[in-house]
Amino acid sequence: MTITVTRRTFLAGSAAAAGTAVLGRPGRALAADPLAVAFVYTGPIGDHGYTFAHDVGRRAVEAHFGDKVKVTFVENVPEGPDCERVIRQLATSGNQLIFSTSFGFMEATLKVAKQFPKLKFEHATGFKRADNLAIYNARFYEGRAVLGDIAGRMSKAGVAGYVASFPIPEVVMGINAFTLAAQKHNPNFKTKVIWANTWYDPGKESDAAKALIDKGADILCQHTDSAAPLQVAESRGVYAFGQAQDMSAYAPKAHLTAVVDQWEGYYIDRVQKALDGKWTSTDIWWGFKEGLVGLAPYNAAMPADVKASADKLKADITSGAVHPFTGPIKNQKGEVVYADGKKASDEDMLKMNWYVQGVES
Structure with missing residues (x-):
């Protein structure tokens, strides 16, 4: 299941959605519950470049896990105040694993991760980590x-x-x-x-x-x-x-x-670890050798x-x-x-x- 959201509609509808969402849910309430996974993109998924590559990875997650996951993505998020609001709203909307995919999202992701220590966050191409914030990069x-x-x-x-x-x-x-x-x-x-x-x-x-x-x-x-x-x-x-x-x-x-950019294997691995309760904060920088x-x-x-x-x-x-x-x-x-x-x-x-x-x- 995918929820497709643009930045504008996401920000406009977040207040209403918060009324029905399970706020800040730290874990999976029932074994049958899908893992809620969110992706934050700086560009449109149709750029056929960097954002498109991450979205190929997102779609690979959906294809691999099926109804074990519920996936949301927000595209066209500027690197500025908007990204912090978007990441926080994803955190308060029941998402348990959030991937922010641009260097300029780093400070916002770190700030929100500290506010939601029971949720899992991953940031692409940055260098700041926390116990619940992993970083990943490609060579x-x-x-x-x-x-x-x-x-x-x-x-x-x-x-x-x-x-x-x-x-x-x-x-x-x-x-x-x-x-x-x-x-x-x-x-x-x-x-x-x-x-x-x-x-x-x-x-x-x-x-x-x-x-x-x-x-x-x-x-x-x-x-x-x-x-x-x-x-x-x-x-x-x-x-x-x-x-x-x-x-x-x-x-x-x-x-x-x-x-x-070949993110598919990495995203599948990280979602699997979250499903298995084995997710930890890591720091990877992979290239040709690892297939990234x-x-x-x-x-x-x-x-x-x-x-x-x-x-x-x-x-x-x-x-x-x-x-x-x-x-x-x-x-x-x-x-x-x-x-x-x-x-x-x-x-x-x-x-x-x-x-x-x-x-x-």
Whole structure:
């Protein structure tokens, strides 16, 4: 069973719903009661990007557990005061396990979790935990390194355009991993970045993509969630990479591949633990090895040697033979950040606030 809610109707109807909901129910009253699970999304489920990927995971939960769960989701929730209200209202409406899926929801999720210590909360891509608040993240930078490997071989200009959302470590490390991998094939490779300051705004993303192509980029990457940059690439005759899902339907000629977010297994596992009474607050950061990160099928336009190089890099990252952040690495000022052979630690990457040489932001 699914309850589909938009932010506006959820906020408007929450007061009335609270009158009939079991407020703050700490556990399952009867063995036959379904587990009430809620998802909070920053974008629309139709973005065919990041939010869509999480919603694929939600639907996998429903398909796997059937009537053992009752699932609610709220889409288009801004990262601000609204998200705290939405999360709190989900908590007071009988939900026992709440997933908030955007970095900007972190403080609100933590605050509400402290107010409802008997409920279970999980926050994606953040770093703050509590006894009843778990955090989970994907090593997106591993996939972006493979995209960079492809870009370094496919770009004739040696210039990529990068449509970025917000300058948080997750996005910064993706830009850096992409650039470093491209520079393995072309040491002079440059990545030009335009910040859209949004996760999902097709108009802004489209304008950024056009500006980057005008600045000389002949291949585009993005860390925003709509297909708009790909559609611009298709119309302008340049290559591009999708975001979070296979977006080739929107740009069959331009779309080379995409980093694919594969949340299904994680969500099923966490719901199962809640059903079994074995849920605990955990902190995971999974990538290729654990199957949380994947790649969309390659465009047939990619030469065989480019595909082979990408496959090898993916395999080497999966096995641990290659770490995308292995020195020598210099920052934009030319200062050595990692000496030859030194690898960045997880702690370093999770607070990354600098760019490698070749990034123009």
